[in-house]
Amino acid sequence: MANKALNLIVDLAELSMDNANFIARRATRTYCQTIHAIPERVFQLLCPVREAEWLDGWQHTMIFSESGLVEEGAVFSTPHDGEAETVWIVTKHDPTTREIEFVRFTPASRICVLRIAVRAKGENSSLVDISYTYTGTTPAGNAFIDRLTDEAFMEAVSFWEQSMNYFLQTGKKLIKA
Numbered sequence: 001m002a003n004k005a006l007n008l009i010v011d012l013a014e015l016s017m018d019n020a021n022f023i024a025r026r027a028t029r030t031y032c033q034t035i036h037a038i039p040e041r042v043f044q045l046l047c048p049v050r051e052a053e054w055l056d057g058w059q060h061t062m063i064f065s066e067s068g069l070v071e072e073g074a075v076f077s078t079p080h081d082g083e084a085e086t087v088w089i090v091t092k093h094d095p096t097t098r099e100i101e102f103v104r105f106t107p108a109s110r111i112c113v114l115r116i117a118v119r120a121k122g123e124n125s126s127l128v129d130i131s132y133t134y135t136g137t138t139p140a141g142n143a144f145i146d147r148l149t150d151e152a153f154m155e156a157v158s159f160w161e162q163s164m165n166y167f168l169q170t171g172k173k174l175i176k177a
Helices: 002-018 039-044 048-054 139-147 150-170
Strands: 026-035 061-064 075-080 083-094 099-106 110-120 126-136
Touching: 026 150, 039 110, 039 126, 039 150, 048 150, 110 139, 126 139, 126 150
Parallel strands: none
Antiparallel strands: 026 126, 061 075, 075 083, 083 099, 099 110, 110 126
16 A cells, blocks of 8 residues: 555655646635534535445445544555546644544545535535635646536535435435435
8 A cells, every 4th residue: 555655645746747838727626514403413425434334335445544544644545437546635634623624635636635624504504615726737637627517526525415414314325316
């Protein structure tokens, strides 16, 4: 597993040398979800291991975690059709403020910073503020950003919202149609 992280560093170093004339693009997409549970319960589900319980299609490989769950400094990867595995690093995990941040790297494509903050909305409901900031690291990454329409983003975060609410209500995964 340590070799994966080393290979990632080597890939990044080679990337910076190969792209002297490259101009990166950046795009940020945000959304506020309403989840029908208290913030502490919602925050617990923002974990690569726990996500497999409630999000249809979610797959990951834990590379490093002292606890086996999400924690600051944890590293995991996720597969993506037609691309190299994306490597994720948990750069912030604060249960007190219910904030979490991930930095993820898709080799030969892009880097993404994902920030999530959970706050109370009424007695048994939460607002989940989500922000994805994508930066292309290659022309392929810039092309990904160009294809990331508001509609595609909304479809993804809406399904996530529906899935978590369904799981919290039924204890089961909402299966993607």
